[in-house]
Amino acid sequence: MVDTIRLKSYHVSMTRTCTSMDGSDLLKNSTIYREFLAERDEILRHKWIESEKVGKDIGFERALLDWMMKHRTPWRHARAASKQTRP
Numbered sequence: 001m002v003d004t005i006r007l008k009s010y011h012v013s014m015t016r017t018c019t020s021m022d023g024s025d026l027l028k029n030s031t032i033y034r035e036f037l038a039e040r041d042e043i044l045r046h047k048w049i050e051s052e053k054v055g056k057d058i059g060f061e062r063a064l065l066d067w068m069m070k071h072r073t074p075w076r077h078a079r080a081a082s083k084q085t086r087p
Contacts, residue, residue, distance in 0.1 A: 038079070039072075039075075042067065042071070042075060043060070043063055043064050043067045044060075044063075046063050046066065046067040046071065047059075047060060047062075047063030047064075047067075050062075050063060050066065051063075
């Protein structure tokens with residue numbers, strides 16, 4: 001019973017904290033989310049290029065797997081290197 005009350009109290013407290021902050025700002029400022037968006041853009045670009053080559057839509061899943069196997073590691077290394085050279 002005491003644990004249930006503590007959990008409910010914690011939930012109310014966290015709900016108030018999270019709603020007092022603008023969730024979209026937290027998301028936009030998240031490094032992980034920005035990296036996710038950049039990677040997703042690369043996958044979508046790869047999907048478009050590969051679909052054009054075969055003359056039909058290859059689908060996101062196939063593009064994702066192909067991009068990860070062929071391009072993800074070099075892309076991430078290049079991205080990390082470009083971040084290190086920024087002032």
